[in-house]
Amino acid sequence: MNNIAIDINNLSKKYKNTLAVKNINFKINKGSIIGLLGPNGCGKSTTIGMMLGLIKPSSGNVIIHNQNIEYNRTDLLQKMNFISPYIELPKKLTIEENLQVFGRMYGIQNLKEKIIEIMEKLNLIDLKKRKTGELSSGQKNRVSLAKALINDPEILLLDEPTASLDPDVGDYVRSVIENFASNNKKTILIASHNMNEVERLCSEVMMMKNGEIIDRGKSKDLIIKHGRENLEEVFLKIVREKNEIL
Ligand code: ADP
Ligand code: MG
Numbered sequence: 001m002n003n004i005a006i007d008i009n010n011l012s013k014k015y016k017n018t019l020a021v022k023n024i025n026f027k028i029n030k031g032s033i034i035g036l037l038g039p040n041g042c043g044k045s046t047t048i049g050m051m052l053g054l055i056k057p058s059s060g061n062v063i064i065h066n067q068n069i070e071y072n073r074t075d076l077l078q079k080m081n082f083i084s085p086y087i088e089l090p091k092k093l094t095i096e097e098n099l100q101v102f103g104r105m106y107g108i109q110n111l112k113e114k115i116i117e118i119m120e121k122l123n124l125i126d127l128k129k130r131k132t133g134e135l136s137s138g139q140k141n142r143v144s145l146a147k148a149l150i151n152d153p154e155i156l157l158l159d160e161p162t163a164s165l166d167p168d169v170g171d172y173v174r175s176v177i178e179n180f181a182s183n184n185k186k187t188i189l190i191a192s193h194n195m196n197e198v199e200r201l202c203s204e205v206m207m208m209k210n211g212e213i214i215d216r217g218k219s220k221d222l223i224i225k226h227g228r229e230n231l232e233e234v235f236l237k238i239v240r241e242k243n244e245i246l
Contacts, residue, residue: 002066005030005155005187006051011060013046020046022211023060028189030154033181035198036191037231038208039239044191045085047208048159051189053077054086064155078106081153083144083161091133095124095143098132099150106151114150121176122146137164145173149180156180156188162197170194177201195231205231207238214238 006028013021021043028034036044049055051062053073062069064076089098096115103111119125122142127135132143141164148156161177162170174197181188181201192198198205199219207215207222215222215238219231226234 003029005032005065006189007063008047008051009061009063011047011050011062012058013043013050013055014058020211021050021057024211024213026206026213026216028187030187031185032204033186033188033190033202035202035205036189036208037193037195037198037205037235038191042208043211044208045159048082048084048157048189048191049086051157052080052082052084052086054084078151079153080155080157081148081151082157082159083148084157084159089132089140089143089147092131094129094131095119095135095146096128098143099146102147103150108151118146118149121149123172138166138169141165142169142173145176149176154185154187156186158188158190158192160191160193162192162194170197174200195235199231207235209238 004027008024008026011021011024012019024047036047038044046055050057051069053069056070064080067076069076090101093101099115099118100111103115108114119128122145124142124146127139132140135143145161148158162173165173178201180186190198190201204216204218205222206213217225222234223230226237228234228237
């Protein structure tokens, strides 16, 4: 067995008139946490959607644990989980019911205990009888993370996990992700706009722009390479640079 969890090969996605993802290639080793940084519309969610087998690539493929996600989705999704804007939790179900549904989908043993444990971890116990559709965005976000961790996934794909959170809840959610990652050998991809989040959680960052991965490295190496003070400045430099330079 090799040490590669995720292997993306010449992956492209063309919507009607938009080439959203342009022939990208990257590998993620088992047990590493990688950030995917890039401006709105650069193709992050489309990439993650294809990695989950939710969006069909126009060309190229996504290999997870040596299997093509397109043909092995059911098997692979058992050991994966995600937060994605493409999938919303059923609004009419309570938090507890939602976790029961997803827990059964993943065939979780001792589901009752698992749900209590995860609700405690994410501070959801007092809210468990509330309908998901009636929660604040911060509360919904914590439920999404609870759902994402319910099967103790080996591979976790997080599409902007703290996007709508205030700094306090954002920090809390980051701690939960950090804990999850450090207690286990997990492979995690985090698409984010939050530089602190990426610097804190990720061993490496991929920079995406106009559907392409244009750089990759450790935060501190990218900062030196681009001659900037911090990751946010690197991001701004890359975003503002004229396309022909890249
Ligand atoms: P990001 O997550 O980085 O903000 P997306 O992957 O959502 O970027 O979008 C990449 C590009 O693809 C954007 O130009 C967006 O408008 C376009 N796009 C995304 N989803 C669709 C869709 N279902 N149909 C048509 N165009 C889409
Ligand atoms: Mg997105």
